[in-house]
Amino acid sequence: MSAATTNTASATGTRVLVLNSGSSSLKYQLLDMADGSRLATGLVERIGEATSRLSHTLLASGGAPGTSRTREAPIADHDAALKSVAAELAADGMGLESPELAATGHRVVHGGQRFTEPTVIDEAVLAEIERLVPVAPLHNPANLMGIRTAQALNPRLPQVAVFDTAFHTTMPEHAARYAIDVRTADEHRVRRYGFHGTSHAYVSRRTAQLLGRDPAEVNVIVLHLGNGASASAVRGGVCVETSMGLTPLEGLVMGTRSGDVDPAVIFHLFRVAGMSVDEIDILLNKKSGLLGLCGDNDMREIRRRVDEGDDTARLAFDIYAHRLKKYIGAYYAVLGRVDALAFTAGVGENSAPVREAAVSGLDGLGLAVDAELNAARADTARLISPEGARVAVAVVPTDEELEIARQTYALVSPEPARE
Numbered sequence: 001m002s003a004a005t006t007n008t009a010s011a012t013g014t015r016v017l018v019l020n021s022g023s024s025s026l027k028y029q030l031l032d033m034a035d036g037s038r039l040a041t042g043l044v045e046r047i048g049e050a051t052s053r054l055s056h057t058l059l060a061s062g063g064a065p066g067t068s069r070t071r072e073a074p075i076a077d078h079d080a081a082l083k084s085v086a087a088e089l090a091a092d093g094m095g096l097e098s099p100e101l102a103a104t105g106h107r108v109v110h111g112g113q114r115f116t117e118p119t120v121i122d123e124a125v126l127a128e129i130e131r132l133v134p135v136a137p138l139h140n141p142a143n144l145m146g147i148r149t150a151q152a153l154n155p156r157l158p159q160v161a162v163f164d165t166a167f168h169t170t171m172p173e174h175a176a177r178y179a180i181d182v183r184t185a186d187e188h189r190v191r192r193y194g195f196h197g198t199s200h201a202y203v204s205r206r207t208a209q210l211l212g213r214d215p216a217e218v219n220v221i222v223l224h225l226g227n228g229a230s231a232s233a234v235r236g237g238v239c240v241e242t243s244m245g246l247t248p249l250e251g252l253v254m255g256t257r258s259g260d261v262d263p264a265v266i267f268h269l270f271r272v273a274g275m276s277v278d279e280i281d282i283l284l285n286k287k288s289g290l291l292g293l294c295g296d297n298d299m300r301e302i303r304r305r306v307d308e309g310d311d312t313a314r315l316a317f318d319i320y321a322h323r324l325k326k327y328i329g330a331y332y333a334v335l336g337r338v339d340a341l342a343f344t345a346g347v348g349e350n351s352a353p354v355r356e357a358a359v360s361g362l363d364g365l366g367l368a369v370d371a372e373l374n375a376a377r378a379d380t381a382r383l384i385s386p387e388g389a390r391v392a393v394a395v396v397p398t399d400e401e402l403e404i405a406r407q408t409y410a411l412v413s414p415e416p417a418r419e
């Protein structure tokens, strides 16, 4: 299906429903692309558990918090979750049948090598996302279910996939390939794909804007530090390196994921500890990272413990910050010249101690934070480096939903979306 054909199906609506299906959650936002405003936002948590919860917020004009509703009832899967979300939106007169809706934009985590751009979804696209399930077993099945349910709720509504991997498809082969047997790698599509690409693209562009410069001229290191965490090196708006690989497990220390380990750790645990491959998979993805190191994966709680003198929490924090520093140094070398370092996502936007620890001792590279600017709280993009610093250090709130909505609307609407 081409974008041109879908235009005829999209009526004259200017609204886009953005769906971000995680392994056990569904986040959504309804935006009006005529002015970029947010109309509704919400989250279904603990999908598949007895304690599922749907929180829906109808926003007042200007995006101010309006009325919120919370429902607690078991929600078995992403199909049931999206049907509940559709019912909430319909109760506010904004259901999936609404003629004002132009399209649904889906965050799809793994797009492999084929999807380098946002794509209108048809059967062939669905088949390819399905084919990639083995390399994104936690994410792609949830994304597929969200798409199929949205199609069933309104078959005439265009569905657009925006891939986490797309921004990273520009990585050169020497960065994307692992040094393993080429035939085996090619046969099984084993290479580094990278994730969180929508955020890395948005934040690197926003950082250039903050510096008042053209993104094409600026080299930026982006640190996306949420539950999942990844770094990227962006040269003139183009991604040249990123820390996640075949799956979102490689790289930085995360909330529950280990990030980099010697691959032989897996053989050792299999042969010596007698763990099954599935058990090791769960260990590295769900029981490691900050959680595995200190029993907490929320950086707020870890800092509270550090401040109380808890040595276990302190070590977890130090391991997290040390890994960040290693990646900053590596990406500095990859880029050769760095104009800015940008911190984003839940931890990057909110944790002054993480930002301070990540750049401490890097004065020789022209990297430092001003203590007062770093400690100040704000929810807009800002510089935290000292006046006249060689490299700008910035805090740049990410907005994956707005970026997905823009890319979706640009595909289905003849009108350009407003910045």
Ligand SMILES: Nc1ncnc2c1ncn2[C@@H]1O[C@H](COP(=O)(O)OP(=O)(O)O)[C@@H](O)[C@H]1O
Pocket (backbone or CB within 6 Å): 225, 226, 227, 228, 255, 297, 298, 299, 300, 345, 346, 347, 350, 351
């Ligand atoms: N004020 C804060 N200080 C430190 N960390 C915070 C703060 N607020 C949120 N976080 C961290 O942000 C994380 C979630 O980040 P987020 O980008 O929302 O993740 P995701 O989108 O991957 O679910 C939480 O686990 C928490 O550790």
Ligand SMILES: CC(=O)OP(=O)(O)O
Pocket (backbone or CB within 6 Å): 022, 109, 164, 195, 196, 226, 227, 228, 229, 248
């Ligand atoms: C790809 C990935 O790690 O996503 P998230 O941070 O949403 O888990």
Ligand SMILES: [Mg+2]
Pocket (backbone or CB within 6 Å): 226, 345
């Ligand atoms: Mg996020």
